Amino acid sequence: MTNPMSQGFSGPVPDWPSNRADLGDLRLNYRSTPPGPAEKAVMIHGLAGSSTNWTDLSDLLKDEVRTFAPDLPGAGWSPEPGDRDYSVSGHARSMIRFIEWVGGPVHLFGNSLGGAVSVRVAAWRPDLVKSLTLVSPAMPDLLPRVGPARVALTAVPGLAEFVVRRLSVTVPPEKRIQATMSMCYGEADCVHPDRLAAAIEELRRRDDLPYSASAMIGSARGIVSEYFRPDLWREAARVEAPTLVIHGRRDRIVDARMAVRASQTFPDVRIVTLPWAGHVAQMESPRIVAREARALIRECADAPVRL
Secondary structure, three states, rough: OOOOOOOOOOOOOOOEEEEEEOOOEEEEEEHHHHHOOOOOEEEEEEOOOOOHHHHHHHHHHHOOOOOEEOOOOOOOOOOOOOOOOOOOOHHHHHHEEEEEEEEEEEEEEOOOHHHHHHHHHHHHHHEEEEEEEEEOOOOOOOOOOOHHHHHHHHOOOOOHHHHHHHHHHHHHHHHHHHHHHHHHHHHHOOOOOOHHHHHHHHHHHHOOOOOOOHHHHHHHHHHHHHHHHHHHHHHOOOOOEEEEEEEOOOOOOOOOOHHHHHHHHHEEEEEEEOOOOOOOOHHHHHHHHHHHHHHHHHHHHHOOOOO
C-alpha cells in the first residue's frame, strides 16, 4: 500500500532553532518550538538519529504542545557524556534530568531506541509523564531478521569498531545515508531531497567527531543487551500514562507483530498500524502521527485528575 501522504508533499519545514541545556555534568543540545501552548512534549529519537527526526511532527503539533526534542548524549550536536554511559538506563537517567529541566509532567514521545528509553522513563518516573507515544519502540524481540542482526553485530567487541571505521573511510556518506533510509523507510523514494541533503551533511560532520563511533556503538550495545532481559516489558506493564503505540507494517527493524504484545502489556494502550510505513512513521507520515497524538493529548486534558 502506498503512503497516502507521499503525494503532493510541498517540502519539509526548516529545522527548529538549536539550543543547549546545561545540566551541570550533562550538556544536551535540543530543538524546541516557540512558547505558547501550556502543554509540553519531549521527543526522543532513535539509534543514529537526532532531534531533527521530529521536526515535521513538531511543526504539526506546535499549536497543541510546545515540543522539546533533545539529542541523546553523544548524538546529534550533544557532546559525549562524562561517564560514557550509553545504556538504555543511562539514556533514561539523562532524559529524566532533561524533563525535570523542561518542567514536567510532559507528553513523552519515543522512536526506536528512544521508545525503549521512554518506556523506562515512564515506568521509573510516572510523575513526569502525562501520556506516552511510541513509534516502533525497540522493545525486546528475538525474532530473527536482517535489521536487528545488523544492530546485534555492534555488540561484538572489536568487530563493530573495525566495521564503523572502515565504512567511514571507504563508503561515501551519500551511500551510507541511502542504505540507512532504505532500511528505515517503507518507501525510501519518498524522502524529500532537502531531508536527504541535510542527512548527508550531518553524517559528514559526525564523521569528524572523535566520539561519534563510540556513541553509536555504545547505544546499539545498550539496546542489544536489553533484548536478552525481560526488564523493559515488565516496566511497560507498570506504565501508568495513557499510551499510543504506532507500528509500520514495512518496518525492517522492529517487527510490527510486537504490536500484539504491546496491546497485551501496557495497561492503557491504543495500537495504530500503518500498512505503508517503515521504522520512522513520524518522518514518513507526520500528519497521521500528529492526528493520533493530538487525540491522545486532548483525551489527557479532558480526563479527571487522579488523586
